[in-house]
Every structure is written in C-alpha cells, then in structure tokens.
Amino acid sequence: GAVVSQHPSRVICKSGTSVKIECRSLDFQATTMFWYRQFPKQSLMLMATSNEGSKATYEQGVEKDKFLINHASLTLSTLTVTSAHPEDSSFYICSGTGSVGYTFGSGTRLTVV
C-alpha cells in the first residue's frame, strides 16, 4: 500500500534553532501534502496545505514565516520550524494525498529545550 516516510521520528533541539522534518511518499505521487500538529491529549490540527510546486496555504493562526513548508517534488515535502521555542514542542504529522487517498507519516515528536 501507499507509504509516507517521515523523518526524524524524534528530535530535541535548543530554543532558537531550526528543525527540518521530511516526508517522502515512497510508492505514490503526493500532489498535496497536509501538515498537522498534535498536542498531548488533543486531536490533529491542520497547520497548512501544500500542493507540489506551489506556495503552501496556512491555517489561521499559523505563522508562515515560522513554519516553512517546501513541496518541490511529488515525492518530498519538508516542514522547517524556524527559531523554535518550547511552545513549539508538539507531535507533527504529514499526510500525503494523490490518487490513493490520504496516507499519514508516522509523526515527529519535537521537543524544544
């Protein structure tokens, strides 16, 4: 079946530094990649939608200059958390969609110290 490989699975970074999260669709072309954030004991909240080759569309309240999304190819999308702060600590999940429905990555646990 369709697989989205997400890396890293866990990352700890210092406050003020940047972290890049990658999602690769392994056996399908992800024309659209959705990025979600999930805080403990809460549901997944959509952060942004990116279509291959286009600028991402961000949800209200999500800072586009802080959460940089690149979707330069049909198999790779990245989310860079810039100048990370402790409040950015969360579980980040990508979801790729193409002709195979919605396929989720395994998530990245980001801890900012």
Added chain:
Amino acid sequence: GESVGLHLPTLSVQEGDNSIINCAYSNSASDYFIWYKQESGKGPQFIIDIRSNMDKRQGQRVTVLLNKTVKHLSLQIAATQPGDSAVYFCAEVSGNTPLVFGKGTRLSVIA
C-alpha cells in the same frame, strides 16, 4: 464506562466485549468519512471509511454507521482485544478539502 478526561473522552471495555465509539461531525456537506486509530507516539492508521451515500459499512471486526440526519458517525468494534487500545478519531472530508479530525476517544481495553 465512558468518562471525559482532561481533553479526551475515554471508553473502557472488557476484553471480548463490543465497543462503540461515537463521533459528531460538523459539516453537513462532508461526503467522505474515515475512522483512524492512533497508538501512542505514532501517526494515524486507517481503519475504515464510508461515503455519504451509504449508512453502514463493515470491515473485519469493525462496522461504521453513518447518520446524516443528526451528523453522527459511530465505530463498532466486535470482540475488543487489548491490541485495540488506542485513540480513535473520526475525520470528515468535503470534496478536495483537507481531513478535519474530530476530538478523539481513548479506548482502554481491560483484560
């Protein structure tokens, strides 16, 4: 029984019993619904889906019921097993919009 935790309602069931997890969705125009299972520290795992032109769909040990009149979805798990313990989310879609997730329910199976 069912209780409401800090953010996530919890359903506790005995192993072997049937579980029913409920979800109220928000958009009457949604035409596709999915149930996901999420284990701790992992991404959501597809369980079963249903289109709005159906009111019931069965999978292996799982059944999804859709009541469009009251915008309600339910997931029934037969003969619940310890491996079913997880958080379950419903998600709704309208056209090409992103999935919108419900609040989630934690299922706890008592051996």
